Amino acid sequence: MGQNAYFVRAGTDRYLPTEHVSGAWNTAEQHFSPLGGLVTHVIEAHSEERGLLLWRISFDILGRLPMTECRTEVEVLRPGRTIELVEARVYAGERALVRARAWLLMPGDTRAVAGGATEPLPSPEGLATRTMGDLWPGGYIASLDVRPVGAPERGRGTAWLTTDVALVEGERAGPVASYLALVDTANGVAVRQSPTEWMFPNVDLTVHLHRRPRGPWVGLDTRVVFGPTGLGLTSTVLHDRLGEVGTAEQCLTVRPLG
Numbered sequence: 001m002g003q004n005a006y007f008v009r010a011g012t013d014r015y016l017p018t019e020h021v022s023g024a025w026n027t028a029e030q031h032f033s034p035l036g037g038l039v040t041h042v043i044e045a046h047s048e049e050r051g052l053l054l055w056r057i058s059f060d061i062l063g064r065l066p067m068t069e070c071r072t073e074v075e076v077l078r079p080g081r082t083i084e085l086v087e088a089r090v091y092a093g094e095r096a097l098v099r100a101r102a103w104l105l106m107p108g109d110t111r112a113v114a115g116g117a118t119e120p121l122p123s124p125e126g127l128a129t130r131t132m133g134d135l136w137p138g139g140y141i142a143s144l145d146v147r148p149v150g151a152p153e154r155g156r157g158t159a160w161l162t163t164d165v166a167l168v169e170g171e172r173a174g175p176v177a178s179y180l181a182l183v184d185t186a187n188g189v190a191v192r193q194s195p196t197e198w199m200f201p202n203v204d205l206t207v208h209l210h211r212r213p214r215g216p217w218v219g220l221d222t223r224v225v226f227g228p229t230g231l232g233l234t235s236t237v238l239h240d241r242l243g244e245v246g247t248a249e250q251c252l253t254v255r256p257l258g
Contacts, residue, residue, distance in 0.1 A: 001108070003018050003168060003169050004020075004084050004165055005018060005020070005165060005166040005167065005168060005169035005170075006018060006020050006021050006034035006037070006038070006040055006143075006165055006166070006167055006168070006181065007021070007034065007168045007169070008116060008158075008168070008169045009168055009169065009170075009171070010069055013042075013070050013071055013072050013073060014069055014070070014072075015069065015072070015168065016069050017034070017035075017067050017068075017070070018139075018169075019139040020034070020139045020142075020143045020165050021034045021035070021139060021140055022067060022138040022139040022140060023065070023138050023140060024136040024137060024138045024140065024141055024188060024195075025141065025199065025201055026064075027064050027137055027138045027139070028066075028067060028236060029064050029066060029067060030066070030067055030140075031065075031138060031141070031184070032059070032061055032063035032141060032205070032234055033066060033096075033181060033182060033183065033184035033185050034100065034140060034167065034176065034181050034201070035065060035070075035090065035097075036056055036059055036100075036180055036181065036183065036184055036205060037100075037173070037177050037178065037179075037180050038072070038090075038168065038177075038181070039057075039059065039088050039090060039098060039100045039197070040057060040100075040176055040177040040180045040181075041074065041167055041168065041173050041177035042072045042074060042078020042088055042173075043057070043074060043086055043088050043102050043104075043179055044073045044174050044176065046086065046181060047086065047236070048174075049150050050084070051107075052055075052074075052083075052098075052104035052105060052106055053104060053105060053106075053107050053176075053212070054103075054104050054176055055103055055105050055208070055209050055210075056102065056103045056207065056208050056209070057100055057101070057102040057103075057180070057206070057207050058101050058102075058204065058205070058206040058208075059098055059099075059204060059205045059206070060098065060099045060100070060102065060203070060204050061084070061087060061097075061098055061202070061203055061204060061205075061224055062096050062097055062099065062208045063095070063097065065092075065097055065098075066097050067164075068092055069092070070090050070091065070092050070097065071090070071091045071092075072088060072089070072091075073088070073089050073091075073130075074086055074087070074089075075087050075088075075089075075100070076087045076090065077247060078135070079147060079203050080104070080175075082105065082106035083103070083104070083105055083106070084103070084104045084105075085101065085102070085103055085104075085105065085247050086101070086102050087099065087100065087101050087102075088100045088102070095239075102108070106241035107142075109169075110247070111184065111206060116245050117210070117244035118221075118237060118243070118244045119243065120157065120239065120242060120243040120244075121160070121219045121221065121223075121239050122149055123140050123150055123241065124162070124217050124219075124241075125130070125208075126145065127147040127148065127149065127160065128145065128148070129144075129145060129147055130146045130147065130148050130159070130189065131147050131187075132199075135188075135191065135195065136188050136195065140208045141185075143162050143165045144161050144162070144164050144182070144185065145161065145162045145163065145164075146159055146160070146161055146189070147160045147161075148161060148184065148189075149219075149221075152189070152190060152191075152236055154192055155190055155191075155192035155223065155224040155225065155226075156163060156190050156222070156223055156224070157189045157190035157191075157220075157222050158189075158219070158220065158221045158222065159189045159219075159221050159222075160217050160218065160220075161185055161189075161217070161218045161219075161220065162178065162182075162215075162218065163182065163184045163216075164218045167181050174207075175212060175213055175214060175215055176209070176212065176213065178215050179213040179215055179218055179240070179245075182218040182257070183207060183218065183220070183238065184202070184205055184250070185220065185234070185238040186220045186222045186248055186252050187200070187202050187222075187224070187234045187248065187252070189220055189222055190223060190224045190234070191223040191224070191238035192218050192224045192225075192226055193220050193226070193228050196257065197253050197256065197257055197258075198223075198254065198255070198257060199218060199253075199254070199256075199257055200226070200232050200252045200253070200254045200255075201250050201252075201253060202234065202250075202251060202252050202254065203251035203252075203253055204250065204251050205248060205250050206248065206249045206250075207245045207246060207247070207248045207252045208247050208248075209245055209246035210239075210244075210245065210246055211244075211245045211246070213238070213239045213240045213245045213246075214241065214242060215240070215242060216241070217236070217241055218239075218252055219238065219239025219240060219241075220236050220248075221236060221237040221238075222229070222235070222236040223235050223236075223241065224252075226254050228250075229251065230253065231251070231253070231254065232251075232252030232253075232254045233249065233250070233251060233252060234248075234249070234250040235248075235249055236248040236249075236250075237248070241256070
């Protein structure tokens with residue numbers, strides 16, 4: 001097998017996907033989850049010197065994600081000493097693939113008033129590993145260690161995920177980028193209809209955090225709803241081993257296959 005990383009740096013702002021990135025809907029395309037982690041990694045590298053931390057990021061997926069070299073760029077839309085809004089863009093050649101906007105805030109000490117999070121999920125240790133490859137093809141899904149919490153139901157599932165695949169070869173990714181590299185998997189852990197009969201890819205992903213996640217385990221407590229007019233929504237409460245860290249939402253386009 002090739003590199004034990006999702007991406008290999010090919011230049012200052014360019015990256016090559018490896019076989020571990022190939023997608024679940026089409027193995028000739030990228031799964032968005034590692035690319036979302038890469039975008040987060042690029043934003044954090046751009047902002048780390050100012051001490052601001054990423055707490056919300058919203059990705060718009062603008063089309064198919066080819067398994068080819070991609071180029072990234074970051075622009076500060078709203079500069080500030082304690083609050084900053086940045087936009088990152090990913091291109092394949094001249095075609096835009098992804099636009100992401102992130103709010104970065106200066107952290108402070110609010111331990112005296114912290115509260116309101118849901119209870120932690122059961123520990124992943126001792127849980128049986130689930131093979132998702134029988135339902136979802138591709139190198140990305142094959143790169144995961146998935147451990148369900150309880151038996152999944154239609155449109156409802158809770159699972160722990162981790163991986164030993166690095167985000168970028170030879171680079172240390174921060175805890176948020178490493179965590180977000182697995183979050184887009186939520187749409188596949190709580191399947192409402194068989195992906196051999198229905199397509200329900202997400203066109204976006206928005207993550208809100210109220211606490212910095214601690215890896216390497218990502219907990220997804222997920223609910224999927226399909227509406228009557230071709231739309232769907234995947235909603236997830238995000239966890240690490242200490243408990244809830246935030247939420248994720250994915251807008252779905254739902255249509256029959258065949």
